[in-house]
Amino acid sequence: MPENTTPHKRTGTKQKILKVSTALFSELGYKGTSVRKIAKEVGIRESAIYNHYKNKEEIFLEVAKGIFSSPFSQGNTDIKESAMKGKAFLQNFTMQYKLLTFDKSNENMFRLLMIELFQNKELREQFMSEFHDKNVKILSEAFFIMMQNSLIRSQDPMMMSYEFLSTLFYMRLQITLMRFDNDSTTAISTQFEKHVEFFWESVRI
Template identity: 70%
Template sequence: MPENRDLKKRTGTKDKILKVANTLFCNHGYKATSVRKIASEVGIRESALYNHFKNKEAIFLEVAKSIFNSPFSFKEDEIKELASRGKPFLQKFAMQYKMLTFDKKSESMFKLLIIELMQNEQLREQFMVQFHHNNIKTLSEAFFIMMQNNLIKSNDPMMVSYEFLSTLFYIRFQITLLRFDSKSADSLSTQFERHVDFFWESIKSS
């Protein structure tokens, strides 16, 4: 029992470190956020924080991982079920992307990631694997199922996935830039749905 309590305590502290670090990174940036500041906000000594993370970069990479992974986590049976219906899969994927785009914490972290991607090789590798490759894989599986069910035209599922995802990413990037300059992005809020409608019409079987 004591071991279980210790494990829960360690997990709880680690989660709190990540939550606090996320807020500090978003509010002050990566460089201006120190390990000492994170530890102080968590309410632990700096030395205690190193029991959970090797350094600040390790904390940042773990925080980034949660941003990359969320919310595109489809279970295998969910992919099959939605993809077998065609357009509903694309609608759900795009809606999750939209929710991520307009989530304030995710938006702040996304801005920071765009800056840090150019300076951190590990972050770039993490981005390519966890965000890019995983989403292309999920989409490719879905488009392949749609092709098997004659819902869409036969084509290279990976290339179709690139086409679908790239526009979503561009819309998100455009919205982030507008909001960074405190400009309204309301006119782009329906672009996600419009993209799905336009894309579906271009790939569906005749």
């Protein structure tokens, strides 16, 4: 027995608002997206929006929340195990990253992040923790294990992760920008594999 808003009919409208808002915020940023546009796209009047959300800010925060919960940590495939493979681990990690880069919904997330990064403190913190720290942590563990197994030369694992990750991020930024203008990304897309090659040659023993 559900006792929430819209008891028996499906909660379609609220979800539709969220879906439409996600697309619009991603494309136009916070200021560029108006409640008017959202309502129009959803197919209701502006005033009806306020039956579901207190105000525009509440919609945005809900969008931001949902967007970050998209799991980057894939299957949590035992790091201790896979890190032993050395180069293959990095190839796999990079592949996952590449897939995210070219995934449509993640592309929107990334765009929204970049647009609002300097305007929303909450988003900045999520960027640092979800985007950066999380990946550095995974990579650091892996590099540490590789060092223990004498696969790579000894270095600060955190620093190594930073070096490895920053290039992935920069490629992602460039590709997202290029796709935004419908430029071809074939040339740069092979860069991911080259990056792994270069990095591995730099650190392997």
